Amino acid sequence: VILGGGTGGTLIANRLRKLYSPGEAAISVVDRDDRHVYQPGLLFVPFGLAQVDEIVRPRRRQLHGGIAFHETDIDHVALAEDAVHLADGTALPYDVLVVATGARLQPEETEGMTGPGWQEKIFTFYTPEGAAALAHALRAFEGGRVVVNFVDLPIKCPVAPLEFAFLADWYFHERGIRDRVELAFVTPLDGAFTKPVASEHLSGLLEEKGIELVTEFNAGEVDGAGGRLVSYDEREVPFDLLVTVPLHGGAEYVLRSPGLGDDLGFVPTDPRTLQSQAKPNVFALGDATNVPTSKAGSVTHFEGEVLTENVRRFLAGEALDDSYDGHANCFIETGFQKALLIDFNYDVEPLPGRFPAPRLGPLPLLKESRLNHLAKLMFQWMYWHVLLPGRELPGITAQLQTRRETELTSAREGGER
């Protein structure tokens, strides 16, 4: 039984379906709706570069034949009886459970965020509805102060707020009103990003683009009427338009399932094998886990490879594969048809170089380029047609390829890898 029909749930269901004949395994996917959102596309919606209906497809249709789809809410998981209790009263017993229900936005956790001004001058582009409403507001915006903020980690795609700031700079340039817009990026971190080398690069870009950077700002309250973002230590940032990323937690049913999640509703998960700490027959991937890497589609995709193998090993009674290394890779849109690419894992921080082949590329790492931007746009096609169906992405491996490692491997194996 697979909970969640998003990136992780879909690719695991499809990979397992290929691995097992219908006689060997019955596979069920549960989700509360039938709308699969290509989430990276949400970033482009506010700027009119994408429409919501272009990035949403039915979940059912992304699943291979022979996979049952249950469209219903989940009440709770009963670990002791190895069953999922659905909101419609039925129970789904399982031999193996995969939790892939992602993260949930919690704007109501921040005082005042959903109060006066919500969806009028306070927006989030992390939902299709929010992104579409923000598109309207940006079109009508004639000048003033735009503040981009995320309340606290963890959030999905930690680079997205930065990308939004870069694209907003480009957008107001295109409209010829950049000189009438003040842009500020307000973060709880002590720099533009979590990883030191990338953080330095990105802070430089903010400065070049004339975007104010406010750090170590832990937003505790949004005052929509007064147009103020207020931190817990009582600093204030004024805004005319606030683009915020609310706090995240795991799915609600996780909190209703004794022993499954932590206090935020994320599932404590072994970072190398992706087996949950709740019970050996429960696995988790993607945004739903607490593993210390980015909550991002690329992570989910790389995790999917190890997780599929481990479900197989678990069912066969073999020792689990502990080779997931936290590999993440993200395109960072920087505006003006350029993008940057970063590639990292639990231990190696994003560094300059080339991707996917360490020296040949063709994509440059940690450097703005037009090719990275085109690759980011092209990725949507790959997502629906290669990644979700569970096919291999050519040249891209689940584990991070560092230059040293590849050279050593090439020397050993005659460059076969």
Place this chain on the structure above:
Amino acid sequence: MTTLTPTGRPAVEVDAEGFLQDPGQWTEELAETIATENGIAQLSDRHWQVVRFMRSTYLETGTAPTIRTLGKASGVPIKELYTLFPKGPAKLAAKIGGIPKPRGCI
């Protein structure tokens, strides 16, 4: 390796940012010393409530609670946490409680 020497006590090892290397070396006197060094002249009952919650959670679960958990479960609301432990409550309370720096998630 840096060390920290509370008055009249043997030195303990701390990392570059002043977090204890071995939570087992922690004592209440040490907590007072670390607090003073970090600009908290006197640890009040409210401070202790947070520091003890932080420490016991870490010793039980192996992870230090985040600021959101502290706000929900320590009995001290987030706003007050920032008054008690200026700038980064979770980080500072961890340091005073003698446990490793909370791992920033990404």
